[in-house]
Amino acid sequence: MKKVKKRQQPSRSRTVHDSGPRHEEHVSWKKQKLVDIHQALNSDPVDIETLRRAAVSEGGLLTDDVRRKVWPKLLSVNVFELPAKPAKNVRENHKDYNQVLLDVRRSLRRFPRGMRAGEREVLQEQLIDIILDVLRRNPQLHYYQGYHDIVVTFLLVVGERMAIAMVETLSNHHLRDFMDPTMDSTKHILNYLMPILEQVDPELHGFMLRAEVGTIFALSWLITWYGHVLSDFRHVLRLYDFFLASHPLMAIYFAAVIVLYREREVKSSDCDMASVHHLLSQIPQNLPYEQLIARAQSLFNRYPPTLLASCAALQSRKSIAISSFQDFQTSTLQQRPDSVLRQQLRQQLHQRHSTNLDQTRANAQNSGAHQLIKMAVWGLSATLGAAALAVAQTAMDWGPDFLLQLF
Template identity: 75%
Template structure:
């Protein structure tokens, strides 16, 4: 087995029971939180610092920090979230029955001791989130295990944020899993054996002889390990890492897990059923921070293009991989939340002001008393203070709209505003 090159550790010191180390660890934690805070308030947001924090020891540390950082890692504007999903598409959606079945089976994914009523509310929200993403993205196809990703987001960031994040993930990191067939998912799994071959040829050859294949890692990959880990803190730690990484990072982590258990694997009878049984059950006490570091090293030493070339995998077009660079670039110019909040308030204020002007235009057409037309005389255009003026300003005939003001189109509304309040020309 090749010895992996390890980067110099920059994370905090581990606990060993001494007071001095505890103080040093607490100091490192405070420093990390300060660095994350500074990165979030930089303009633009220091996304590279946030990515390093998500991958380094302890990840993002708390759920409060995750609620602030996870959206930035996916370029989600927290002040421009979609509304809560409605219930209008539930029963009519083609995947409704399967989604409901999977959500009902997800009870173990909720915290122990949670009240049944609270869990029922969250399960309803989970169903709504999944169906809303599928409704808005008809090119995406539901797969069993998708709900494991969705429930992790829901439990950490809440309904509306989870909806926005799941939509982004579904069109990028998870995109290959949402094709109508399993071909793209098999393509991602096919990266596993070439990684093992580069690092431990003996282990690789043993697994080839056993004909175990890579299906044992399927649930790891498509649920980001959410389905196979019983401790939610480990799941969140891995989500920190994956949200900040390349879409193939879950398969690199799978390789590190197999390599970490190489002695167990080699001692097992070289039989497909035996090896599959061993590998498909992940020990719950794995050293995840160590494995994350090794996965990063593997990614640097054996990047996807190298593996694709050696394993002749490049013939399959991966949407997750091909769009990742552009997606990563799109995250580099985000404004901090303080700026986004101010801009949102300004936009809302301007919108309200514009609505007041428009309402005034519609209701207060003229404050002066207007002469009533004589019996049998038809009112001329312009006596309502708007249509005739509009005809005078533009010429030609004007169609009356449903509001009775002669504002038949949005463009006409803009023209009226230009005539009466030229300063509002650009507002529409």
């Protein structure tokens, strides 16, 4: 009987070896990006331009740990000078309390799947506090439905106190037009969408004009930075990396590239408002995000807002976010690295502690031995207390995340 020669199978080691170089190249790319980010964060002043490029380029900021370090720098937030936790006894008196409460209660899908109900409820209470605290301290800002979708993203990544500082800065700059008393400024930002389409694809632009679809389909995309319409939190975070490092109008450029990406679907639909609006308002969840981010950046460079503003529809109103952006970007360029800020805080705490002790001694000399003991105790507790101060100074060497737990 003739033996059939078995076909030789590739060995397991061969398979691993074949895929090795590609895997190593991928790991090496990520490692190099992390090194670049680390060096930028530790430069004095912080190398903001490198951080912006890292946030925009492929993969974004890679991990939440990196985001907790980079996001505050992109917004010029000092993580060692964060606002205190909001007082619980004042929020019910705020005019927007009931609406914020309703919106937050409906935001269950924005929290990680599998999170225990008790944990989620704590985060929802913090979300309410953050929103109302920012609004209370900034009366020029007005709440809008969808704002909570942005705030919850920062809460989940950076925690309550840092989220307050970051959201406050963001609300006064990138989101400022959405927080006017009326929707006029928001409509103005939406009006940039059609001129972008006209520049890139006049045929698609003409089709949408004939359909009279307008731009309202992109409203929830814009005012929530896509947080409300994307189900995968990873994609939301990737877009937030991009938007935080970019011009305030980048979210509308991204809306334009989504429409351009779906150009064949749009042109194949019935040319009427209902059909096109229904199609575009249902945003696909499997978008090629890196490809679209790169294209949005390219379109922004090729057709900047100053070029689009020549359109008659964009000449009737001035955007606060756009007009203040250059000054805001300049203000981010002279930040100190966290190691320096940590040292400054240590010195401030030490100086405050020493001043209190000196004052205690001076007062005690005039009030006898019993008063000396009484005032010494008061002097130590006026800052962090002697033991707490030692713990806090040790925490500073660990980093801001540990330090913030003490306050």
